[in-house]
Amino acid sequence: MNSVQSLIQPQFLAQVGFVGIVAITFAGALIAVFPRDILYNVLGLIVCLTGVAGIFVYLGSPFVALMELLIYVGAICISIIFAIMLSRPLHLSLPKRRLPKVGLAMGVGAVVFIALSTIIFRTAWEPALMRSNDWSVTTLGKYLLTRYDLVFEAISLVLLVAILGAIVISGYARRSPS
């Protein structure tokens, strides 16, 4: 009696899955940048982040993957959509893409990319089998509140500053006569 496993190698399936997830991530990233319809950009970003969540699942950390969906798709992308709805009417013609702006965006993107890839290449990665495999929610929680407490609190502080900034900006906008 032959089975599915004899027809399709599990390793092959895993590789196909990985390539598929990476393709989804890249496709989403491209949609997020190139179309001129801003809603398509957000939806592309969502596809991209869902792909990143898929990579986390592939790496064996479903908790982080679901958090990625819950926070980045559920909160951040939805608030971007909010911002779009509060911004200028969409039936107006789009402003032209200006070269200095595009150049600046590409420059910033390049700096982030170089910084990230430097970190990735400098880190001495251990093979999966040598690492501890206790990545339960409890362990992650303990790490967040002990070893990485400073980072955790700093990120919260950044978020607080962002919220205050948003309130101040919208407050000014409301008080201005136009």
Added chain:
Amino acid sequence: MAAAWQKLVNFLGPDLTIIVVGLVGVLALVQVNALFLVWLERKVAAHIQLRIGPKEVGPFGILQTIVDGVKLVSKELITPRHVDRKLFMLAPIAIFLPVLVSFVVIPFSERLHIRDLNVGLLVIFAFSTFNVLAILMGGWASNNKYSLLGAVRSVAQNVAYEIPLLLSILSVLLWSNSLQMSVIVESQSNVWNVFWMPVAALIYLICATAETNRAPFDIPEAESELVAGFHTEYSGMRFALFFLAEYSNMLIVAAVATTLFFGGWKSPPFLGFLPVPGLIWFLLKTYILIFVVMWVRWTFPRLRFDQLMNFCWKIMIPLALFHLIVYAGIIKFIR
């Protein structure tokens, strides 16, 4: 039959068998549930309004929805000229994704679940976001001001009500110490959570009603002012998919409420001697909750948008936060 089953298990292996059979079961359940709930909704509405409701097709009109379904399948799929075609076609499909994923982790009885993940509850809430996105895509792509208004309202409402919803669940999670659905049910062996966290259960039910866009929180699709909101332009099976997703979401929301607050598949404490399987208890509790949600729908008028937002931000969120602090203290004290 048994031999064929054995062949299937041998061919797919135990894991894949569970997934394939489970997904087929979920698809069947989604259809049957929607057929039943549409009929139930019409009957409940009719009796609350002193009417009879559907009665011609089948006993008590129970086959009415099947006939309606056949009608919807046979209708033309109209794509209006000014819509954004890609998003317009994608939205009814996208709204179905979270529905299918959520059923994977719901424990229907002690042993009947597709996957008992240790992050089960998170799966449901992470994927429920796609529901809002699909509504937004549909409303936006329709290129119709009523649809867009419905979509905008839906996003604002869902974002607001997700906060107290998650806060109310946190106290349950503190008690069960796990996100795994079966562990949450087991933590209620002695007393159901609803009896000692009634406020959390109430907050959950109110927010869940808002999340599923049902009256009195149905402003995203308010028929009398928005002409059905985000699905105005949809016809035939595309419209039916939105409808199917809405009723499946009701089932998911009620099933999660059953798991979190009403003891899941466990029998009520004083009826433990009855030889009733867990699945029956689970479905019974779930459908009683759905009946309550319908009862609310046909009893209360629709809220105005500012009332809705004020109710969430000024009452629900502070109450949920306060509740969480108090119960965190109590649970710390008990342990």
